[in-house]
Amino acid sequence: MDTRSPPAATVSTLPTEILEALERRIADGKIEFPSMPDVASQVVSATFDEDCDLSRIERIVQRDPHLTAQLLKMVNSALYAPATPVTALKQALAIVGMTRVRDIALLVSCESRVFQIEGFELELAQLLEHAKTTAVYAREVARAAGGVDLDESFCAGLLHDVGRAILIQTIVDLRVIVGVKLRRKIELEPRAVLDAARARHEVVGAGLLASWELPDRLVQAVRGHHDPASAEEDCRPLATTLRVADDLAHAFVDEGTVTAAAEIGLDDGRVTALAERRVEIEGIVREL
Numbered sequence: 205m206d207t208r209s210p211p212a213a214t215v216s217t218l219p220t221e222i223l224e225a226l227e228r229r230i231a232d233g234k235i236e237f238p239s240m241p242d243v244a245s246q247v248v249s250a251t252f253d254e255d256c257d258l259s260r261i262e263r264i265v266q267r268d269p270h271l272t273a274q275l276l277k278m279v280n281s282a283l284y285a286p287a288t289p290v291t292a293l294k295q296a297l298a299i300v301g302m303t304r305v306r307d308i309a310l311l312v313s314c315e316s317r318v319f320q321i322e323g324f325e326l327e328l329a330q331l332l333e334h335a336k337t338t339a340v341y342a343r344e345v346a347r348a349a350g351g352v353d354l355d356e357s358f359c360a361g362l363l364h365d366v367g368r369a370i371l372i373q374t375i376v377d378l379r380v381i382v383g384v385k386l387r388r389k390i391e392l393e394p395r396a397v398l399d400a401a402r403a404r405h406e407v408v409g410a411g412l413l414a415s416w417e418l419p420d421r422l423v424q425a426v427r428g429h430h431d432p433a434s435a436e437e438d439c440r441p442l443a444t445t446l447r448v449a450d451d452l453a454h455a456f457v458d459e460g461t462v463t464a465a466a467e468i469g470l471d472d473g474r475v476t477a478l479a480e481r482r483v484e485i486e487g488i489v490r491e492l
Protein backbone atom coordinates (compact mmCIF):
# COMPACT_ATOMS: atom_id res chain seq x y z
CA MET A 205 0.00 0.00 0.00
CA ASP A 206 1.48 3.32 -1.06
CA THR A 207 1.56 6.15 1.44
CA ARG A 208 2.44 8.77 -1.12
CA SER A 209 -0.14 10.99 -2.76
CA PRO A 210 -1.38 9.54 -6.06
CA PRO A 211 -1.47 11.71 -9.20
CA ALA A 212 -4.30 14.28 -9.00
CA ALA A 213 -6.37 12.54 -11.70
CA THR A 214 -6.75 9.37 -9.60
CA VAL A 215 -7.70 11.07 -6.32
CA SER A 216 -11.16 10.07 -5.14
CA THR A 217 -12.87 12.36 -2.70
CA LEU A 218 -15.22 11.86 0.19
CA PRO A 219 -18.58 13.67 0.35
CA THR A 220 -17.92 17.30 1.37
CA GLU A 221 -19.88 16.97 4.64
CA ILE A 222 -17.66 14.08 5.76
CA LEU A 223 -14.45 15.82 4.71
CA GLU A 224 -15.43 18.99 6.61
CA ALA A 225 -16.37 17.02 9.72
CA LEU A 226 -13.04 15.14 9.52
CA GLU A 227 -11.09 18.38 9.13
CA ARG A 228 -12.85 19.82 12.17
CA ARG A 229 -12.12 16.77 14.29
CA ILE A 230 -8.43 16.84 13.39
CA ALA A 231 -8.14 20.62 13.90
CA ASP A 232 -9.98 20.47 17.27
CA GLY A 233 -7.97 17.44 18.46
CA LYS A 234 -11.20 15.45 18.74
CA ILE A 235 -10.03 12.21 17.14
CA GLU A 236 -10.98 9.27 19.36
CA PHE A 237 -8.15 6.93 20.22
CA PRO A 238 -8.76 3.30 21.21
CA SER A 239 -7.33 2.31 24.57
CA MET A 240 -4.59 -0.29 24.78
CA PRO A 241 -5.74 -3.63 26.23
CA ASP A 242 -5.08 -3.66 29.97
CA VAL A 243 -2.44 -6.42 30.14
CA ALA A 244 -0.60 -5.10 27.05
CA SER A 245 -0.52 -1.63 28.59
CA GLN A 246 1.00 -3.02 31.82
CA VAL A 247 3.60 -5.00 29.83
CA VAL A 248 4.58 -1.93 27.81
CA SER A 249 4.96 0.37 30.80
CA ALA A 250 6.85 -2.31 32.78
CA THR A 251 9.36 -2.76 29.92
CA PHE A 252 10.12 0.97 30.01
CA ASP A 253 10.83 0.72 33.77
CA GLU A 254 14.58 0.26 34.27
CA ASP A 255 14.06 -1.75 37.47
CA CYS A 256 11.75 -4.26 35.82
CA ASP A 257 12.81 -7.91 35.59
CA LEU A 258 11.46 -10.85 33.59
CA SER A 259 9.62 -12.43 36.55
CA ARG A 260 7.48 -9.27 36.84
CA ILE A 261 6.75 -9.44 33.08
CA GLU A 262 5.86 -13.12 33.46
CA ARG A 263 3.32 -12.34 36.22
CA ILE A 264 1.65 -9.77 33.96
CA VAL A 265 1.74 -11.77 30.69
CA GLN A 266 0.36 -14.99 32.20
CA ARG A 267 -2.95 -13.21 32.87
CA ASP A 268 -3.54 -12.93 29.11
CA PRO A 269 -3.87 -16.29 27.25
CA HIS A 270 -3.80 -14.61 23.82
CA LEU A 271 -0.60 -12.69 24.55
CA THR A 272 0.97 -15.85 26.01
CA ALA A 273 0.00 -17.82 22.89
CA GLN A 274 1.45 -15.16 20.57
CA LEU A 275 4.69 -15.15 22.53
CA LEU A 276 5.01 -18.95 22.38
CA LYS A 277 4.17 -18.89 18.65
CA MET A 278 6.95 -16.41 17.97
CA VAL A 279 9.55 -18.15 20.11
CA ASN A 280 8.86 -21.44 18.30
CA SER A 281 9.06 -19.79 14.87
CA ALA A 282 12.00 -19.73 12.46
CA LEU A 283 13.04 -16.39 13.96
CA TYR A 284 14.35 -18.16 17.08
CA ALA A 285 14.31 -21.80 15.91
CA PRO A 286 14.69 -23.45 19.35
CA ALA A 287 16.27 -26.94 19.42
CA THR A 288 13.19 -28.33 21.18
CA PRO A 289 9.70 -26.78 21.26
CA VAL A 290 9.25 -24.16 23.98
CA THR A 291 6.03 -24.56 25.96
CA ALA A 292 6.76 -22.64 29.17
CA LEU A 293 6.20 -18.89 29.39
CA LYS A 294 9.27 -18.37 31.62
CA GLN A 295 11.52 -20.07 29.06
CA ALA A 296 9.94 -18.12 26.18
CA LEU A 297 10.55 -14.83 28.00
CA ALA A 298 14.17 -15.74 28.67
CA ILE A 299 14.67 -16.40 24.94
CA VAL A 300 12.97 -13.34 23.48
CA GLY A 301 13.89 -10.81 26.18
CA MET A 302 12.08 -7.76 27.45
CA THR A 303 11.93 -5.53 24.37
CA ARG A 304 10.56 -8.25 22.13
CA VAL A 305 7.78 -8.89 24.66
CA ARG A 306 6.92 -5.19 24.38
CA ASP A 307 6.80 -5.44 20.57
CA ILE A 308 4.48 -8.44 20.78
CA ALA A 309 2.23 -6.60 23.26
CA LEU A 310 2.06 -3.59 20.91
CA LEU A 311 1.41 -5.82 17.90
CA VAL A 312 -1.41 -7.64 19.69
CA SER A 313 -2.87 -4.28 20.81
CA CYS A 314 -2.79 -2.89 17.27
CA GLU A 315 -4.25 -6.05 15.78
CA SER A 316 -7.13 -6.18 18.25
CA ARG A 317 -7.90 -2.48 18.81
CA VAL A 318 -6.74 -0.55 15.75
CA PHE A 319 -6.59 -2.81 12.69
CA GLN A 320 -10.15 -4.15 12.90
CA ILE A 321 -12.62 -2.12 10.88
CA GLU A 322 -15.71 -3.70 9.34
CA GLY A 323 -15.79 -3.31 5.58
CA PHE A 324 -12.05 -2.52 5.39
CA GLU A 325 -10.60 -5.91 6.31
CA LEU A 326 -8.40 -6.22 3.22
CA GLU A 327 -7.05 -2.65 3.44
CA LEU A 328 -6.27 -3.03 7.15
CA ALA A 329 -4.54 -6.38 6.57
CA GLN A 330 -2.35 -4.68 3.94
CA LEU A 331 -1.63 -1.80 6.30
CA LEU A 332 -0.63 -4.23 9.06
CA GLU A 333 1.61 -6.14 6.65
CA HIS A 334 3.23 -2.83 5.64
CA ALA A 335 3.73 -1.94 9.34
CA LYS A 336 5.50 -5.24 10.00
CA THR A 337 7.67 -4.93 6.87
CA THR A 338 8.66 -1.38 7.84
CA ALA A 339 9.45 -2.59 11.38
CA VAL A 340 11.78 -5.35 10.17
CA TYR A 341 13.40 -3.01 7.65
CA ALA A 342 13.78 -0.28 10.30
CA ARG A 343 15.77 -2.66 12.47
CA GLU A 344 18.01 -3.56 9.54
CA VAL A 345 18.46 0.12 8.58
CA ALA A 346 19.40 0.88 12.20
CA ARG A 347 21.82 -2.06 12.26
CA ALA A 348 23.50 -0.88 9.05
CA ALA A 349 23.61 2.78 10.11
CA GLY A 350 24.67 2.33 13.76
CA GLY A 351 23.82 4.97 16.34
CA VAL A 352 20.06 4.22 16.37
CA ASP A 353 18.60 1.65 18.77
CA LEU A 354 17.52 -1.52 16.92
CA ASP A 355 14.56 -2.37 19.14
CA GLU A 356 13.32 1.20 19.25
CA SER A 357 13.49 1.30 15.44
CA PHE A 358 11.47 -1.91 15.14
CA CYS A 359 8.85 -0.59 17.54
CA ALA A 360 8.61 2.76 15.70
CA GLY A 361 8.30 0.93 12.35
CA LEU A 362 5.43 -1.14 13.68
CA LEU A 363 3.55 1.97 14.73
CA HIS A 364 4.57 4.53 12.09
CA ASP A 365 1.33 4.47 10.01
CA VAL A 366 -1.09 3.64 12.81
CA GLY A 367 -2.70 7.07 12.27
CA ARG A 368 -4.07 5.89 8.93
CA ALA A 369 -6.09 3.11 10.59
CA ILE A 370 -7.36 5.60 13.19
CA LEU A 371 -8.45 7.99 10.42
CA ILE A 372 -10.22 5.22 8.47
CA GLN A 373 -12.17 4.37 11.65
CA THR A 374 -12.97 8.07 12.18
CA ILE A 375 -14.34 8.42 8.63
CA VAL A 376 -16.44 5.25 9.03
CA ASP A 377 -17.87 6.66 12.28
CA LEU A 378 -18.53 10.07 10.70
CA ARG A 379 -20.49 8.43 7.86
CA VAL A 380 -23.08 7.33 10.44
CA ILE A 381 -23.06 10.57 12.46
CA VAL A 382 -23.32 12.88 9.44
CA GLY A 383 -25.87 10.55 7.77
CA VAL A 384 -28.18 10.74 10.80
CA LYS A 385 -27.83 14.54 10.86
CA LEU A 386 -28.63 14.88 7.15
CA ARG A 387 -31.23 12.09 7.27
CA ARG A 388 -29.78 10.26 4.31
CA LYS A 389 -27.54 7.28 3.74
CA ILE A 390 -24.01 8.29 2.82
CA GLU A 391 -21.99 5.94 0.66
CA LEU A 392 -18.22 5.80 1.01
CA GLU A 393 -15.94 4.86 -1.84
CA PRO A 394 -13.11 2.77 -0.27
CA ARG A 395 -10.46 4.48 -2.44
CA ALA A 396 -11.66 7.89 -1.23
CA VAL A 397 -11.49 6.74 2.40
CA LEU A 398 -7.91 5.53 1.96
CA ASP A 399 -6.86 8.76 0.23
CA ALA A 400 -8.44 10.92 2.95
CA ALA A 401 -6.80 8.80 5.68
CA ARG A 402 -3.38 9.81 4.37
CA ALA A 403 -3.74 13.45 5.31
CA ARG A 404 -1.95 14.17 8.56
CA HIS A 405 -1.81 10.49 9.56
CA GLU A 406 1.60 11.23 11.12
CA VAL A 407 0.08 13.72 13.56
CA VAL A 408 -2.87 11.46 14.38
CA GLY A 409 -0.58 8.44 14.84
CA ALA A 410 1.66 10.45 17.16
CA GLY A 411 -1.48 11.37 19.11
CA LEU A 412 -2.36 7.70 19.61
CA LEU A 413 1.17 6.90 20.81
CA ALA A 414 1.07 9.80 23.26
CA SER A 415 -2.32 8.60 24.54
CA TRP A 416 -0.76 5.15 25.07
CA GLU A 417 1.97 6.92 27.07
CA LEU A 418 4.79 5.63 24.86
CA PRO A 419 8.16 7.42 25.13
CA ASP A 420 8.32 10.88 23.59
CA ARG A 421 11.09 9.88 21.19
CA LEU A 422 8.78 7.33 19.54
CA VAL A 423 5.96 9.87 19.41
CA GLN A 424 8.20 12.49 17.76
CA ALA A 425 9.72 10.01 15.30
CA VAL A 426 6.28 8.83 14.13
CA ARG A 427 5.18 12.47 13.78
CA GLY A 428 8.21 13.18 11.58
CA HIS A 429 8.45 9.97 9.56
CA HIS A 430 7.65 11.64 6.22
CA ASP A 431 9.68 14.76 6.98
CA PRO A 432 12.55 13.86 9.34
CA ALA A 433 14.03 17.36 9.01
CA SER A 434 10.99 18.65 10.95
CA ALA A 435 11.74 16.36 13.93
CA GLU A 436 13.61 17.62 16.99
CA GLU A 437 17.31 16.98 16.74
CA ASP A 438 17.49 14.05 19.17
CA CYS A 439 14.56 12.29 17.42
CA ARG A 440 15.79 12.96 13.88
CA PRO A 441 17.95 9.81 13.41
CA LEU A 442 15.00 7.60 14.41
CA ALA A 443 12.58 9.57 12.17
CA THR A 444 15.09 9.27 9.30
CA THR A 445 15.45 5.52 9.91
CA LEU A 446 11.68 5.28 9.58
CA ARG A 447 11.66 7.34 6.39
CA VAL A 448 14.23 5.02 4.76
CA ALA A 449 12.58 1.82 6.08
CA ASP A 450 9.16 3.01 4.87
CA ASP A 451 10.50 3.48 1.33
CA LEU A 452 12.27 0.10 1.42
CA ALA A 453 9.04 -1.55 2.61
CA HIS A 454 7.24 0.00 -0.38
CA ALA A 455 10.06 -1.26 -2.62
CA PHE A 456 10.38 2.34 -3.73
CA VAL A 457 13.89 3.69 -3.46
CA ASP A 458 14.42 7.10 -5.06
CA GLU A 459 16.58 10.16 -4.65
CA GLY A 460 14.66 11.18 -1.51
CA THR A 461 15.39 7.80 0.11
CA VAL A 462 19.07 8.04 -0.73
CA THR A 463 19.30 11.63 0.56
CA ALA A 464 17.59 10.64 3.83
CA ALA A 465 19.82 7.55 4.16
CA ALA A 466 22.94 9.75 3.78
CA GLU A 467 21.76 11.68 6.88
CA ILE A 468 22.26 8.54 8.98
CA GLY A 469 25.50 7.60 7.26
CA LEU A 470 24.21 5.08 4.71
CA ASP A 471 25.53 5.45 1.19
CA ASP A 472 23.75 4.46 -2.02
CA GLY A 473 25.38 1.00 -2.09
CA ARG A 474 24.16 0.11 1.41
CA VAL A 475 20.61 1.21 0.59
CA THR A 476 20.69 -1.00 -2.53
CA ALA A 477 22.05 -3.91 -0.45
CA LEU A 478 19.11 -3.48 1.98
CA ALA A 479 16.61 -3.34 -0.91
CA GLU A 480 18.07 -6.59 -2.27
CA ARG A 481 17.29 -8.37 1.02
CA ARG A 482 13.56 -8.11 0.34
CA VAL A 483 12.85 -11.89 0.10
CA GLU A 484 14.64 -12.51 3.42
CA ILE A 485 12.76 -9.61 5.07
CA GLU A 486 9.42 -10.90 3.79
CA GLY A 487 10.25 -14.31 5.27
CA ILE A 488 10.77 -12.72 8.70
CA VAL A 489 7.54 -10.71 8.36
CA ARG A 490 5.54 -13.89 7.68
CA GLU A 491 6.69 -15.24 11.07
CA LEU A 492 5.58 -12.20 13.07
Ligand SMILES: [Fe+2]
Binds near residue numbers: 207365405430
Ligand atom coordinates in the same frame (compact mmCIF):
# COMPACT_ATOMS: atom_id res chain seq x y z
FE1 LIG B 1 3.27 7.24 6.70
Ligand SMILES: [Fe+2]
Binds near residue numbers: 334338365
Ligand atom coordinates in the same frame (compact mmCIF):
# COMPACT_ATOMS: atom_id res chain seq x y z
FE1 LIG C 1 4.36 3.72 5.76
